[in-house]
Amino acid sequence: MAHDGAPATNLLGLEEQAEFLPLATRFFRDEDRLPAENFISSDFMNRENARLRALEGKIDIVQLSLILHLWNWDGQVEACKRIIELLRPAKGSMIVGQSVGHLDGVEAPGRPGTIVFKHNAETFLKMWRQTEKETGTEWDVQASLDEGLGAAEQNGRWDGPRAKRLVFTCVRL
Numbered sequence: 601m602a603h604d605g606a607p608a609t610n611l612l613g614l615e616e617q618a619e620f621l622p623l624a625t626r627f628f629r630d631e632d633r634l635p636a637e638n639f640i641s642s643d644f645m646n647r648e649n650a651r652l653r654a655l656e657g658k659i660d661i662v663q664l665s666l667i668l669h670l671w672n673w674d675g676q677v678e679a680c681k682r683i684i685e686l687l688r689p690a691k692g693s694m695i696v697g698q699s700v701g702h703l704d705g706v707e708a709p710g711r712p713g714t715i716v717f718k719h720n721a722e723t724f725l726k727m728w729r730q731t732e733k734e735t736g737t738e739w740d741v742q743a744s745l746d747e748g749l750g751a752a753e754q755n756g757r758w759d760g761p762r763a764k765r766l767v768f769t770c771v772r773l
């Protein structure tokens with residue numbers, strides 16, 4: 601987004617594993633445009649982190665890149681509720697993102713000892729309808745499966761013949 605001209609002062613990055621942040625800066629060599637203060641190291645579900653608490657209700661757009669599929673159905677509903685807390689409670693607030701998807705919308709083994717949910721467009725919409733009900737909010741949800749982000753190559757251990765990428769946009773009504 602910074603490369604496309606979005607003002608760096610309006611951009612924040614969030615990553616749970618602190619050691620990834622300096623690695624990313626070294627990789628992209630963009631410290632002059634995106635200073636370290638723009639990045640927060642925290643579990644975004646952490647409601648005790650002071651920087652995250654200060655952001656609650658103030659974010660306009662959340663880009664959820666390849667993260668939602670780390671949880672099972674209930675975990676994803678809780679993650680979506682947390683993102684709704686962080687977003688400005690106003691028409692037009694937006695979530696955009698990608699996840700590992702699946703033609704059938706299925707539970708699957710994740711990291712050792714975990715079960716995750718890989719959505720198709722229908723199951724993603726159903727999960728959002730539940731989230732809307734539990735938060736008293738309404739969203740225009742658009743989702744589709746495609747072959748992007750490595751799905752066509754099927755190189756990931758999370759991929760398989762019916763794996764796809766889910767691309768989604770949720771706009772608050």
Ligand SMILES: C[S@@+](CC[C@H](N)C(=O)[O-])C[C@H]1O[C@@H](n2cnc3c(N)ncnc32)[C@H](O)[C@@H]1O
Binds near residue numbers: 614616620665667
């Ligand atoms: C599959 S990687 C995706 C990385 C990057 N967003 C991308 O699109 O290439 C998922 C990332 O989410 C981070 N992560 C997982 N759970 C998180 C949480 N609860 N809060 C913040 N970051 C989390 C992981 O540490 C990991 O770096």
